[in-house]
Amino acid sequence: MQLAFSNLIISALPIVRRLREHHFEAFFVGGAVRDTVLGLPIKDVDIATSATPEQVLALFDHCIPTGLQHGTITVVEKNMAYEVTTFRQESAYEGHRKPESVLYITELEGDLLRRDFTMNAMALAENGELHDPYGGLRDLELKQLRSVGDPNARFQEDALRMLRAVRFIGVYRLRPSHRTWRALKRHRQLLRFIAMERVLTELDKMMESESPQRALHFAVVSGLLAYLKEPLSEEAQRVLHQAGRDIPAMKKTFENIHELKQTHTRWAAVAIGLKLSQPALQQALQVLRFSNARMKSISSIADVHHEMFDFRTDVSLNAQKRKWLSMVIHYGRETAYEWLSVMRLMPEAALRLSDEQLSDLERWSDQMIISKLKQLSVNGKELAGYLAKEAGPWISEYLTRLLLLVACGELINEKSILLKQAALWEVNSHEL
Incomplete structure (x- = not known):
């Protein structure tokens, strides 16, 4: 099978050609190949080669030894940076995250064998020919996520792969193979070896995707979030467990979350949809290493929700207006409108105000002459x-x-x- 190249891959062809001119093998690998197969835009280009790091350094004028100990050199070509990594095998993993050492090899197939999932274990040659020794193309056609080789070994090597699996399932709308999913649930306690910053990076990528609700669904039903290095509060774990036991309700609650444009607004919608208390939300955000600015944005939307719902009683329209406008003044127009956008997407009556009430709040906000002390x-x-x-x-x-x-x-x-x-x-x- 031969594939057409995107502009980003075309711009990296001189690197591959120079390596091949000096009798080294060189291929495009990783996410760029996967997304090329799927017809999706690619974000960066990685190259695998039989040349050693020292040989790569000798061939190119502008290099950065970014991961020399693991065989990776960043080659700069026309102001673009490309990671060039030597074919390698990896030893036993240290702390279920990083290999203790690497062994350089000369065969592409051996290099692809060390990768996490078959869809990421494909390579693209200079002429557009696809090398797919482990069936990644067929798995993509079947909409299936499958580990390369033994999934038990892959997850024990690097526990972060379990969260990556959930993300890929959500982002690419896949379903896990039986063996891969069974191994993930068997080894999920190993997630305790993964730094919380890494966990947040994966969760953010899930929430930024076009179908965050699907990734959220698999994150919950996998039970992975009960095995973090720093545990969530008892309340948060109980809420997640209950959500996992009532899948139809969870799907209904978050079915429209993808319509929210900002990632922090999606996170706020998750907190509101799960009915997390403010202390439980604060603890979760801190444990997951959200920045102070993001914590404030998410918490403020949730705070508006709690205050407006605590106030939702049979009071006069004027009292409702004063309460709402005081919220807008305190939290700011942007936060107020973000909360309104979350409310309009919540399908459950217990989680939202009526359409008429929301329209009143929006109209009152729009009519505000001023909203800041200055x-x-x-x-x-x-x-x-x-x-x-x-x-x-x-x-x-x-x-x-x-x-x-x-x-x-x-x-x-x-x-x-x-x-x-x-x-x-x-x-x-x-x-x-």
């Missing part, structure tokens, strides 16, 4: 001067109250009017 026509210094009062916490309180009144349309955003309102509060406070 947009007020008065500042703290002017307020303190007008009231002849020393600065203190009261300034923030008064400014926030003024902002809410203006946002609700109950007060005009003019300095004189705002100062008079503050003076009225001051008089009333003294009378009390």
Whole structure:
């Protein structure tokens, strides 16, 4: 079988040709080959060769010894970087993650044998010919994920491959072969050897894909998340276990999550859909090594949800409006609109407000004249001067109250009017 090359592979052809001109074997390998077979865009190009790292360094002018101990050299060609790795076999793995040592070999088939799944164990020659000794093409045609060789050995070598399996199942809409899935569940406790940062990288790739709900489904039913190096809270583990026991409900809850554009919004939707408490969510985000900025974004959306649902009682429309606009002011317009987008995709009535309520909230948000303190026509210094009062916490309180009144349309955003309102509060406070 011969395949057409994408522009990214064409740009790397000079490297392959130079290696072959010097009597070395050289092939495109890895994800670039898999995605070429599937007709998908490729992100980067990896090359495998019979040349040793020293021989690669001698052949090319611009090289970076990025992984010299494992046989990898980064070759820079026309401002593009390509990883060139020597054919190799790997020894026993250290800590179920990295090989203790590598042995350079001269045969392509032996190099492909060390890879995780058959769809990643294909190689593409300079002339477009596909080398597929382990049946990766047929597995892709069958929409099947299958380990190269013995899946028990592959997962024991590198436990991260289990999370990669779940990601590939979701991203490429595959189903695992029986032997591969059975081995994954048998060895899932080995995930405790994997750094949490690596776990988050894989989970993020799942959530960024076109079908995050499928990857989420397999992540839950595999039970992998119960075996992290740093465990999730008892509540989070219980919630995940319950979700895994009620697959139809979980599928229904997250069936539209792919329509959310931002990854952090998808994560917030997962937290809301699983009905995680705020403490359990915070613990999960910390354990998984989310950055502070991402933690704040996700938690804020979930906080809006909890506050609005706690408030969802038989109150007047005006009270609902004031509560909502106070949320918009506190968390910001962007967070408020992100929560609304999550709500519109939640199918379960117990997890969302009615369409009419959501429309009211969106309309009130759109009608807000201002939503930030800096947009007020008065500042703290002017307020303190007008009231002849020393600065203190009261300034923030008064400014926030003024902002809410203006946002609700109950007060005009003019300095004189705002100062008079503050003076009225001051008089009333003294009378009390």
